[in-house]
Structures are given as structure tokens and as C-alpha cells.
Amino acid sequence: MRGPLNRRGALKLLGGGSLAALAVCQAPLAFAQAGPLYKDAAAPIPARVADLMARMTLPEKIAQIRAAWAGKGDMIDNLTFVPAKASAAFPDSIGHVTRPSDKRGVPGITGAAGGTAARWRTPQETVEFINALQKWALEDTRLGIPILLHEESLHGYMATEATMFPQAIALAGAFDPDLMHRVQSIIAREVRARGVPYVLSPVVDIVRDPRWGRIEETFGEDPYLVAELGVAAVEGLQGPGKFDRLAPGKVYATLKHMTGHGQPESGNNVAPAQLGERELREFFFPPFREVVRRTSIGAVMPSYNEIDGVPSHANTWLLGDVLRGEWGFDGIIASDYGGVHELATLHHVAKDEAEAAHLALLAGVDSELPEGQAFRTLAAQVEAGTVPVELIDRACARMLTFKFRAGLFENPYGDWEATRKLTGNAEARTLALEAARKSLCLLTNANAALPLDPAKMGRVAVIGPNHAIARLGGYSSIPKQTTSLLEGLKQIAPAADFVTAQGVFITKSEDRSADLIELADREQNLRLIQEAVAVAKTADTIVLAIGDTEQTSREGFAKNHLGDRTEIDIVGEQNDLVDALAALGKPLIVCAINGRPPSWPNVVAKASAVLECWYPGQEGGVAMAEALLGKLNPGAKLPVTVVRNSGQVPYFHDRKPSSRRGYLFDDASALFPFGHGLSYTSFEISAPQVPTAPVQAGQSVEVSVDVTNTGNRAGDEVVQLYIGLPYRSVTTPIIALKGFQRVTLAPGERRTLRFTLEPRHLSIWNREMREVVEPGPVVVSAGNSSANLKPAEFKIV
Numbered sequence: 001m002r003g004p005l006n007r008r009g010a011l012k013l014l015g016g017g018s019l020a021a022l023a024v025c026q027a028p029l030a031f032a033q034a035g036p037l038y039k040d041a042a043a044p045i046p047a048r049v050a051d052l053m054a055r056m057t058l059p060e061k062i063a064q065i066r067a068a069w070a071g072k073g074d075m076i077d078n079l080t081f082v083p084a085k086a087s088a089a090f091p092d093s094i095g096h097v098t099r100p101s102d103k104r105g106v107p108g109i110t111g112a113a114g115g116t117a118a119r120w121r122t123p124q125e126t127v128e129f130i131n132a133l134q135k136w137a138l139e140d141t142r143l144g145i146p147i148l149l150h151e152e153s154l155h156g157y158m159a160t161e162a163t164m165f166p167q168a169i170a171l172a173g174a175f176d177p178d179l180m181h182r183v184q185s186i187i188a189r190e191v192r193a194r195g196v197p198y199v200l201s202p203v204v205d206i207v208r209d210p211r212w213g214r215i216e217e218t219f220g221e222d223p224y225l226v227a228e229l230g231v232a233a234v235e236g237l238q239g240p241g242k243f244d245r246l247a248p249g250k251v252y253a254t255l256k257h258m259t260g261h262g263q264p265e266s267g268n269n270v271a272p273a274q275l276g277e278r279e280l281r282e283f284f285f286p287p288f289r290e291v292v293r294r295t296s297i298g299a300v301m302p303s304y305n306e307i308d309g310v311p312s313h314a315n316t317w318l319l320g321d322v323l324r325g326e327w328g329f330d331g332i333i334a335s336d337y338g339g340v341h342e343l344a345t346l347h348h349v350a351k352d353e354a355e356a357a358h359l360a361l362l363a364g365v366d367s368e369l370p371e372g373q374a375f376r377t378l379a380a381q382v383e384a385g386t387v388p389v390e391l392i393d394r395a396c397a398r399m400l401t402f403k404f405r406a407g408l409f410e411n412p413y414g415d416w417e418a419t420r421k422l423t424g425n426a427e428a429r430t431l432a433l434e435a436a437r438k439s440l441c442l443l444t445n446a447n448a449a450l451p452l453d454p455a456k457m458g459r460v461a462v463i464g465p466n467h468a469i470a471r472l473g474g475y476s477s478i479p480k481q482t483t484s485l486l487e488g489l490k491q492i493a494p495a496a497d498f499v500t501a502q503g504v505f506i507t508k509s510e511d512r513s514a515d516l517i518e519l520a521d522r523e524q525n526l527r528l529i530q531e532a533v534a535v536a537k538t539a540d541t542i543v544l545a546i547g548d549t550e551q552t553s554r555e556g557f558a559k560n561h562l563g564d565r566t567e568i569d570i571v572g573e574q575n576d577l578v579d580a581l582a583a584l585g586k587p588l589i590v591c592a593i594n595g596r597p598p599s600w601p602n603v604v605a606k607a608s609a610v611l612e613c614w615y616p617g618q619e620g621g622v623a624m625a626e627a628l629l630g631k632l633n634p635g636a637k638l639p640v641t642v643v644r645n646s647g648q649v650p651y652f653h654d655r656k657p658s659s660r661r662g663y664l665f666d667d668a669s670a671l672f673p674f675g676h677g678l679s680y681t682s683f684e685i686s687a688p689q690v691p692t693a694p695v696q697a698g699q700s701v702e703v704s705v706d707v708t709n710t711g712n713r714a715g716d717e718v719v720q721l722y723i724g725l726p727y728r729s730v731t732t733p734i735i736a737l738k739g740f741q742r743v744t745l746a747p748g749e750r751r752t753l754r755f756t757l758e759p760r761h762l763s764i765w766n767r768e769m770r771e772v773v774e775p776g777p778v779v780v781s782a783g784n785s786s787a788n789l790k791p792a793e794f795k796i797v
Contacts, residue, residue, distance in 0.1 A: 045404045049397055061396040062379055064095035066372025073105030079125055081132035083140055093141040096148040098370040101126045101159035117478050120160040123423055127414035130195035134412040146412035153199040154475035157190045161480045163428040167473040170439035170614035172219035172639035175718040175742050177232035183435055184236025186428045189249045193422050195414025197406040198252045204230040204287040208650040211267025213554050213563030216473050216595030220639025221652045223283050224737045227290035234295045242296050246406045252298030259284045261303040267564050269556040270304040281765050292327045299332045311347045313339045314359040332402050334367040340374040353377055358387050366395040424480040436623035441612040441636035442678040449587050449608035451630030458540030459497040462486050463532045465506045466593040467545035473595050473615035474554050485545050488621030492629055501532035504573045512550035515561045525573040533580050541587045546574045547594030568599040568646050575602050582606035591624055597642040635716025637677035644671045653786040654733035673787035675720050681711030687790035688782045694797040697773040701757040705782040709745035718742045721755050724779035729766050
């Protein structure tokens, strides 16, 4: 098995006619040509890869599929890159460096809080480090192979001074693919300017458990919504459609995390996903497949969890048969951080790191992040005959193809002048404010409590643990500026009379990277509540900012660093604060600033109005103030169902007919349905207009819906189109989202919206697990939420 592969064998091993496969197969031919063909920018990429691989030693190939994170400490003096140290520590060069913007590798930095500048290089330091690193790679290593670098960019480039947009779940609530595309385009240019061609986003897991601490990182529960926003995000980062080479100012994206990650057992991060193949194909696969189908997505990251007993990092069916085989994905598969060695340490399907490395390579993992600690065993395994070199060749060829397509061999450098001009500039800040405005969702508004009238609202008490802090959420860095709710109110209404009180603290510290999380002291909070009540008694209106901190909703990546919860109601003494303020009988306006859905029945019952703000980004304070004071009409919707309590979990709108029979002593309905969101105006949405004649299977169907602003002010409405496919060979959801459009209408304005239902929207996975369009009725419904719909029907024959 260690000898050369013939062409047919290589194609089979590498997954058909991919660039990487062709490169390995043509290697002897390429090597026979004169000169270093791999340095010829005009040569075809497969030929360049083939030529380069034919010149590489086994250690050099293994270096290309490993990475350095803490290993950065072996190439720097303080923060300065030192070529001699790099040459000594990495004699076979470096394939990949993890997150060059952070200071990992510098003594004492690993414990630095995620929300402090102590953890990060400045923008200029980052560019200088990257440029020195790449200069060494091109000029001081044997083959001059540039180094791949990646960064995090969930809702903004996770690096100092970069623009922080609203959290992913907030962007999803905007129901606006164009906005998503523009946000990700800004992120891409800020990242690429520093010299980084590759980011670990977006997250296209559908999420079905609010106990899971990473719910804020997702685009919600619906496969269609997540797919459309996923395509928009990827095209914003990478550029539109299919292409061979990455354009200037763009970065390769990564689809995370394949799959089942968003519905883990008991809501625990990395726990098994108890899902059958049909559930995977109907709900969890579609966002990944749609992005692969429509874009040139650069990378896919397997999930930490297992499905049907097989961890994703070792799942040849998932990564090979489905992703590369059925869908034709030809990018790289990069491990989640530690995902390979956890095959041994967590899942116990491998006895040690060496076996874990072999299993991951067999499944198709091309790059081990963040350090490549399991892949470091590969040279010895090849020598021992336990790992065929062809597996390493396959992964190396894909990684080199990725670098060529990213243009790194031509220009791997950052640009400090471009970085200085683009990072967090006025255009980016303006877009962050637009995104914050469009992500605000009005959940309740009893007796038109909102908007507040500055001329009549009198003194306003601004209270709560989130009233004077700009919460950004997970995977955030330190932007150039932030605006809290209180700052936004003072900016929008400088003449108003605002008084403030803390109300309560949520947790004892604000260090989001701390392992141990402790709720704030109850006795101290009870004293603070009394102080807040005294302040509120002097006011006419109360604005209460409550919710989460970056500690109470986060990624639980280890047993000593947890982020998931059993109880999903608001934590600590925040309900006590609500009770005390509501007892005063004054208008009580709640701004929910949170990462988890607001499963807060007590708050909802006692508040005059609830504005869901999520984590609204660096400009969120202005947007929230505008919405409260009527300068902005909220138009976002909920991208998740909000349950009443954890006993209802899992709960999602696209349910099967036999679900939701009811409970003893409790309500089976959601607290808020998927797609819910109010406005300061009113809208009328018609039943959909559908074909009257039968439709042939395989045909597309045009549907139109009328929407009218029946109120007295301009506003946004999200018209949602759902279908039901009853009486098929297998059970199907009662409703499934298949279209949405966000429109802005003036008072009295009417617009006709048109939707196209393609065969892929009307297909099911039948009993033989084949994707088909079966004859039968199609119930098409339109409305402003999943619980407020008008139906029509046509028939497929």
C-alpha cells in the first residue's frame, strides 16, 4: 500500500476528478517538465500542485496538513517573528498558522480574558507578524511554500479594532440575505487586508435546543432560512457563485459544523446527536448541501459530536460518501480544534493519537487544527507501514490546491495601509448600525406602550445589568468603539431626563474566558433591587435592560469550561428585579440583550413591552434607543421558536403531525412562535395565489402574495411562505418554510411578492431514502409568522 498509486486508484482514493486528485495523478508528468512549474502563476492549478508535490519530502507534506498555534512561541521573540527561530523549530516549513491576531505562544497569554486587549496583537502588529512569517516561508524555506492562516469571524473579524456586527442569531432575525451578504463582505475585506485568506465561519448548523450555549452562533432552527443566509454569508466572504481563484479582498469560508451539532443530547455541547438518516437529510444536511451546490465554498469543518455511534471526524459516510461524493465538494476538510485527538481522548474510538490521526485521514480530514498534535505521529506511522502515504498525499494535495486557489503563491502578504483605512471605518460602522436596526424584534407591545414619546414620557429610569454595557457575545474582540443602551438614549434624546440604577449583577465577573462561572451574590443583588426601586419611584417610565452575559451563554468546550444550562429562564435575581419594578405600576419596557432565546414567561407577563435585541453589535445602543423612541420601526422576526420551559425541548415549527399532543398541568404552545415579530404599524397579508390546474412533478410553481401596510407609519414586514405535503409515502412536516421576503412599505402601500417553488422545495426523502417529488396536494400558506398563516392548495400529478 505504500507504493505509487495508478491513476484509477488515486482517483478512487481522492474522490473522483477533483483538482487534488488530478494533481497527484499527474505528478510524474509534471515533474518531468523543466523548471519549477508550481511557481508559474499562468499554469493550471492541478499541474502546479502536481509539480510541487513531486518535489516534496514526506515531512514537508505532513507539515502542510498540520498547524501551529501555541507553536507560535517557537518562532517569535515577544511578538516579533524571528526567522532563525522558525528555521530551527520548523525545518520542514509550516503549513498553517492558527489565528495570527492573537498572542498565543507568548508567555502568560493563554489565560488572558477574551474581552481584553491583552490577548490580541494590534492590527499593525498582526500585519507585521504575517508579512515576516510569509517572507521567511517564501525566501528561507527549501520550496518557498506560503503559509495558510485562518481567523475567526462569526459576526466580525475576531481581532482588535475590527467591526463587531450583531451576533449571528440577531443577523438571522433580520431575514435579509442582502444585509448578510454586505456584512460578510465588510468582514472579508477587514480580514484579507491583514493578510489572512481563510476564516472559520459561518455556522450553518440548525439549532433545536436552547439549553445549548452555542445557540447564539447560529442562524436559527429552520433549514431553508439557514441555507439562504448561509449562501449569502459565504458569497459575501468569498464572492458569488462558482470560481477557480479567490478574488482580491475576499477570503475562503468554512461551513461549521457538519453535523447535528445544534441538537446535542441533553443540550450538552459535543454530546451525541440522536438523529437518524432521514432527520439528517430532511433538516440538518440542507444548509450544507445548498451552500456546496451554489458556491465554491472553500472548507467544511466536522462537528465534535457523534451520529449513530460514529464521531464526525472519523465518519467516512458523512465526509466522504455524502459531502464529497453525493454533493461533489472539492475544498478542504479542516478539523475543529482538538477534534482529531478527541477521537481518542473523548470518544474512545481510537486507542491513541496515532490511531486517531489515521481514522481522521481515512474519513477525509485534510488539516488538523489548531496544532496538528495527532498528525505529528504520521511520519512514524508511514515508516511503520500502518498509514499509507497516499492518505497524506491526498490531504496535502488538497491543502496546496487551497493555497493556489487563494493566490498565496503570488501574494501572501498583508497591507498595513489598507488595514488602517478599512478596519472599523465609517462605512463599516454605518453598516453595523444598519444591521443592528434590522435585527431588533418587537415581541410584545401591550396597549402600544412603545414607541415612547419624548414629549410625554417624562423621567425615564434606565435600569438593569445590561443598561450601560455593550454586550457583543461570543467570538468577539475589541472594536474601535461601542455604544451601550444608555449611551444611545443620551445620544438620541439629549434633552431627556434619564436616571439610572444597576438593578442586579448577573455574574461575579465579566471575564468571558474564565473557566469557573459564578452567579452574582444574591444578598448584594437584593440590596441593589431596593436601590433600583427607589430610583424607579422617581420616574414616569422604566426601561429595563436584562438578559445574558458572555458567561451565561457560551461554548462549553471542556468539563471545566461549561456553557450549557438545564434551566433556560433568565438567571440570577433578574426575575426578582422584574417583580419589584412591575409592582410600581409604571410602564415597564424590557430590552432583552441576550444570546439565548428569551424563554422568560414571568418577564413577558409583567412587561408592558419586550424588545428582543439579542447582542446587537458595537452600534447596538443607538439602534435600541431609536427603536424605543420611535425613530426606528422594528421589523425583525424570531429565527427560533421560543419555548416556555426546558420541558418542551426540542420544539420547532416544522413538526410532524403526531407531535404536540399536550401535557398535564402545562401549556403545549410556544411562548413565541418561529417567525414572530411585531411592528409599530399593521400589515395585511393575503392568502397565496397558486395554480388552479394540476402541476406535473418536476415543474416549478409560481406563487404570489399581496402585502399591504394598513397602519399609519412606514415599516418592514417579513412575508413568510410555507408548504405542507400531506399524504406522502412518509410523514412530512405540517409546515416548512420555503420562501421569505422582507419589504419596506409606506402607510397604505400595497405590493405583490412573487415566489418560485422549485422541485427541490417540493421533494421528500421517500421510504427507499431517495429524493423524489411525489404526487399529492401541496398546501401553501403565507403570513407574518409560522402561527399566523392563510392557506391555499394546488395538486401535483
